[in-house]
Amino acid sequence: MTDTAPRPTLEAVAERAGVSRATVSRVVNGAQGVRDALAERVRRAVEELGYVPNQAARSLVTRRHDAVAVVAAEPETRVFADPYFAQQLRGISKELTAHDSQLVLLLTEGREDHARVGRYLAGGHVDGALVFSLHLDDPLPGLVRGAGLPTVFGGRPGWDEGRDDVVYVDSDNRGGARDAVRHLVGLGRTRVAHITGPLDQTSAADRLAGFHDVRPDADAGLVAGGDFTSGGGERAMRELLDRRPDLDAVFAANDLTAAGALRVLRERGRRVPDDVAVVGFDDMLPVAEETDPPLTTVRQDIEGMGRLMARLLLRGLERDARPGRDAGAPAEAPSGTILPTTLVRRASA
Template identity: 50%
Template sequence: MTPSTRRPNLEQVAAAAGVSRATVSRVVNGVATVDADLRTRVEKAIADLRYVPNQAARTLVTRRTDAVALVAAEPDPRVFGDPFFSAIVRGVSQELLDAGVQLTLLMAQSYPDLDRIERYLRSAPLDGVLLISEHAAYDPIPLAMHDAGLPLVIGGRPIDDGLGVPYVDNDNVGGGRIAAEHLLSRGCRMIATVAGPGDMTAGTDRLRGFSDALGASFDARLVEHGDFTQPGGEIAAERLLSRAPDIDGIFAASDLMALGVLRALRRAGRRVRDDVAVVGFDDIPLAAAAEPPLTTVRQDTVLQGRAMARMLLSAIRPDRPAPSDGGLPDLRGLDRLVLPVALVERESA
């Protein structure tokens, strides 16, 4: 390798910027107290020389790896097939990219996979962990991260609040309530629900809001649980219709399940909105393109992903200035955030 092609080092950056090596090191390692003019000069020299910090050396100085894992406790067909997950990943990526942090995506195909991922997280060079789609049946990661002292933020209300794990959720209880109230306002009197999985807080919270809003009108016989997938929603709707053919309103706890409900209703010869009003939850892009377009409860999952990443960054980089853009509050010191939801009225209800 000739001198002209050798990777530039800190001394060369310092010489180009007219500052000390120590100043370059502080800029590279994100020290916030560097004078703004000096920082600008160093950053220009870094760009001009195309300097790339030595990650191993940087880790020794900062005790950070600048890497975060996002764990989805679902198999990859769910992760890549459900718009919820892609929106979360997009939001997380936006924030981590701005902070110069790398993202590793880990998916659990089965319960044994969660054990494998948990062992990996304990030893991997990571600054923190983000967890989505937590299930009550078995998930060792929250307790393991708590015991290991590795910062963790969960997307959704944690199953075990006793661990005190920070989380970012959407107002699932309020969303279930909004859906039920809208169906009541449409004149529906026999209202059923395709609820989410009973081992996930999103499923139980949306069902709780729904039942609270119906009050004495709530009928447990008109509840079927799905798995947040389109086939799951279709099968659940068929079961409901076989038990109660006179249903005139259905709340599906996800838009994908609502699309399955629409298919089941068409096959049963029931006209959506005229015979049965349908409300979903999520407002994924397919909701507006459904036939008929789906009335749904909108949650901003991109914003949820951004908030999760920002909350984690506030724990692993407490000296980092808090971003002030993007519709999020200052998350430093917060250990929980519940984002608002809203009804989007279309032709299905």
């Protein structure tokens, strides 16, 4: 069954409606300057024939694709370790849908894939790219720049700090971390520890920076390295307890880390929050709600980040499409857009 039926072309519609191809094209693309009577006839013909424009033919001449690539390094990030990326995708998808754009997903597994992605992007299959680049030394951003495609990054890229032609969207990791630590301090805690994430990711580095903003004189013994996993959280928590048995609060770089820390604290007989208060980051569900006790944490609007990324890109594309076709980075928009975070209070702090 199926595609043997040749799909109707513009030509066929034109013939049926008794007009020229140009007129059908005008109607289909919602252009002005077609008398209502004719337009109606065309619309009916389209309906009857079940005509759907051939995107390939259209792209060939317009050079637009109504498609956007989403590029993500798959294994090395937490991208698939939690619903984080999925939620961003959701936001992106909603926004793209609203603009009739398609979402082409490019997942890279490793170095070998980079060439493929570069080729694809350079191949002019998409109008723009949304790139998730969480690592400092990620080659992806370079590739994308090379492809000369309008691009918006997800998460602050670690390289070229000062450049303002780099558009990215991030949540306020540093500010959120400050809020978390201030909350602990506000609780009267004086020996606040921090378990970091992998510091080659800007989100982890920024959270550490936020910690230091509030505790500039923190004993180095109060900072332990984690890796955004609960196993890492356990390890770091043990380390901290050994070094500083007197600690009375922990700010964990994310919820998974906090969950691991919580387990170790219980195992060592510390009561949470009485003896040690714990704050996480992400408000990753269901983990944050189901720890024991439920986790006080910093929530970020992940879906909102996705939406915003897409919106910035699309806006840039629209701008480019219009007058002085000089394309490039979707400027004008604030080059780095930081979304606020909110502290969610549960039982752990």
